[in-house]
Amino acid sequence: MRVYNFSAGPAILPEEVLKKAADEMLEQEESGQSVMEMSHRSKEYEQIITGCERLIREVMEVPDNYKVLFIQGGASMQFAMVPLNLMKNGKADFVITGQWATKAFKEAKRFGTAVEIASSKDKTFSYIPDLDKSNFSHDADYFHICLNNTIFGTKYSDLPDTGNVPLVADISSCILSEPIDVSKFGALYAGAQKNMGPAGVAVVIIREDLIREFTDDSNVPTMLQYKTYADEGSMFNTPPTYTIYMIKLVMEWVKAKGGLAAMKAHNVKKAKILYDFLDGSQMFKSTVSGKDRSLMNVPFITGSDDLDAKFIKEAKSKGFINLKGHRSVGGMRASIYNAMPIEGVEKLVEFMKEFEQEN
Numbered sequence: 001m002r003v004y005n006f007s008a009g010p011a012i013l014p015e016e017v018l019k020k021a022a023d024e025m026l027e028q029e030e031s032g033q034s035v036m037e038m039s040h041r042s043k044e045y046e047q048i049i050t051g052c053e054r055l056i057r058e059v060m061e062v063p064d065n066y067k068v069l070f071i072q073g074g075a076s077m078q079f080a081m082v083p084l085n086l087m088k089n090g091k092a093d094f095v096i097t098g099q100w101a102t103k104a105f106k107e108a109k110r111f112g113t114a115v116e117i118a119s120s121k122d123k124t125f126s127y128i129p130d131l132d133k134s135n136f137s138h139d140a141d142y143f144h145i146c147l148n149n150t151i152f153g154t155k156y157s158d159l160p161d162t163g164n165v166p167l168v169a170d171i172s173s174c175i176l177s178e179p180i181d182v183s184k185f186g187a188l189y190a191g192a193q194k195n196m197g198p199a200g201v202a203v204v205i206i207r208e209d210l211i212r213e214f215t216d217d218s219n220v221p222t223m224l225q226y227k228t229y230a231d232e233g234s235m236f237n238t239p240p241t242y243t244i245y246m247i248k249l250v251m252e253w254v255k256a257k258g259g260l261a262a263m264k265a266h267n268v269k270k271a272k273i274l275y276d277f278l279d280g281s282q283m284f285k286s287t288v289s290g291k292d293r294s295l296m297n298v299p300f301i302t303g304s305d306d307l308d309a310k311f312i313k314e315a316k317s318k319g320f321i322n323l324k325g326h327r328s329v330g331g332m333r334a335s336i337y338n339a340m341p342i343e344g345v346e347k348l349v350e351f352m353k354e355f356e357q358e359n
């Protein structure tokens with residue numbers, strides 16, 4: 001029996017997608033082969049990777065002057081690739097809203113001056129800090145934010161106004177969850193395993209004029225230059241072929257469900273069920289309030305470690321898995337990505353009500 005999986009990532013995938021992948025496991029369409037067995041240079045595979053890119057462009061309304069790249073190494077490798085490629089003058093601004101934002105900031109320091117503009121560390125990253133524009137570096141190459149903070153359950157409700165400085169965002173845990181105006185960003189990146197597919201690739205959406213040319217004697221490795229991926233359709237070397245195929249199936253699913261506006265409506269509805277319950281409960285409390293609440297990752301606590309542990313254990317036995325909070329925060333966290341059905345959240349809340357009564 002399939003469980004309700006509230007994992008932060010790798011995370012739940014749409015059942016329809018998994019079934020289609022299962023149907024095509026031995027033979028994808030008329031190819032006589034599994035996608036895993038195909039040459040990445042074959043006609044069949046070319047249709048998969050270009051089809052995947054086309055669907056991302058269509059569903060996310062990516063403007064024509066942006067490239068969509070598939071790069072291995074996850075979002076974590078982008079913490080290095082972004083500064084390596086974008087820090088032309090050696091400076092970038094960062095807002096520190098959690099563990100991933102911190103990692104991006106620390107990695108950027110290897111390559112130049114990374115400036116901390118604001119942080120919410122004082123209150124365990126439970127809010128998005130107000131930004132004072134007069135603190136922004138006018139000579140920064142870019143301004144980096146983590147749009148949705150997977151571990152702490154916060155997200156930006158407004159984007160910072162960075163003027164001519166390109167805004168770069170880690171959107172690993174909110175990509176495809178609601179419409180996003182790509183034109184407001186210089187670059188966006190996301191590890192696939194939260195809301196797009198299985199692990200193995202990061203999707204990078206980058207404005208063409210930010211793709212830097214390196215000289216042949218540059219010490220930046222070929223595989224860490226965006227240009228390599230942009231010039232070769234993400235096929236300079238063998239891409240993670242099966243992961244990209246799975247992302248294509250997820251994109252088809254998102255499109256068939258009505259695209260990002262429909263995803264947003266679905267996600268707002270799910271999140272409301274959970275937050276409304278948390279706000280009314282005597283036992284469970286949300287750790288984030290108001291406009292900064294994430295639609296995708298909902299951390300909550302009882303206030304007692306013993307009770308938290310009991311809840312996680314009993315929830316698991318009822319088929320609600322991966323509700324343990326991140327090891328750095330404790331408590332619980334329900335990640336309710338696109339593929340989580342409304343019933344999953346409704347049933348979780350029912351179970352939480354019962355647990356509250358019994359304890």
Ligand SMILES: *Cc1c(COP(=O)(O)O)cnc(C)c1O
Pocket residue numbers: 009073074075076077100146148149150170171172173191192194
């Ligand atoms: C999961 C996550 C990452 C790390 O992704 P990897 O693909 O494991 O490197 C980075 N940023 C955010 C916001 C995440 O949720």
